[in-house]
Amino acid sequence: MKRPIAISDSANFYVSAERIFDPSLKNTPVIVLSNNDGCAVARSDEAKVLGIKMGAPLHQLSTVIQRHGVRVFSSNYTLYGDISRRVVEVYQDFSPTVEIYSIDECFMDFSGFKDREAHARKMRQTVLRKIGVPVRVGIASSKTLAKCANDIAKKNSLFDGVLDMMDEQLADWLLGQIKSWQLLEFIRQQTYVTCLSNKHDLWGLLFWKRLF
Numbered sequence: 001m002k003r004p005i006a007i008s009d010s011a012n013f014y015v016s017a018e019r020i021f022d023p024s025l026k027n028t029p030v031i032v033l034s035n036n037d038g039c040a041v042a043r044s045d046e047a048k049v050l051g052i053k054m055g056a057p058l059h060q061l062s063t064v065i066q067r068h069g070v071r072v073f074s075s076n077y078t079l080y081g082d083i084s085r086r087v088v089e090v091y092q093d094f095s096p097t098v099e100i101y102s103i104d105e106c107f108m109d110f111s112g113f114k115d116r117e118a119h120a121r122k123m124r125q126t127v128l129r130k131i132g133v134p135v136r137v138g139i140a141s142s143k144t145l146a147k148c149a150n151d152i153a154k155k156n157s158l159f160d161g162v163l164d165m166m167d168e169q170l171a172d173w174l175l176g177q178i179k180s181w182q183l184l185e186f187i188r189q190q191t192y193v194t195c196l197s198n199k200h201d202l203w204g205l206l207f208w209k210r211l212f
């Protein structure tokens with residue numbers, strides 16, 4: 001049997017790192033700027049909803065920043081490196097093999113765990129409790145598929161941050177759905193601010209629209 005590979009990545013990592021030390025940043029649009037404060041390199045979900053794009057130059061954002069009270073930070077790579085190391089230490093309690101892939105992503109061997117999803121959920125809760133950073137976990141039989149699982153978990157609140165895609169039939173079916181999910185995510189973003197307050201509202205809307 002193929003080895004289950006997990007990839008865990010932090011949501012909006014630089015923003016999540018800033019939020020650890022300033023609770024007033026929760027549920028608020030936040031962006032973190034590149035080295036020279038030139039452009040946005042990390043955005044909270046609330047900032048994404050406002051249409052702030054990755055790499056958007058700061059000088060083009062003054063209106064949206066003022067109008068919506070967007071909180072703006074210079075990047076602090078010492079802080080992000082420190083948080084990253086602490087997150088990896090938690091991962092090491094959950095897998096014997098942790099391979100750092102980027103500042104906020106690690107691959108892990110999840111072989112030998114009976115209930116991989118429960119294991120991933122426990123890891124996720126532990127990172128949140130100990131470090132304060134939300135992470136999402138995708139599990140599959142290859143690194144590429146694990147990354148896809150992670151992406152699906154990230155874009156669909158249904159999965160609550162964890163997707164185990166080891167079952168090949170499930171993997172085939174889920175990968176076939178990606179296009180329609182992209183459409184659903186688009187709808188969610190369009191309606192997010194005005195009428196959707198939680199995921200139950202979202203699913204209600206989707207059933208009503210016969211989209212799912």
Ligand SMILES: [Mg+2]
Nearest residue numbers: 009010012104
């Ligand atoms: Mg990330």
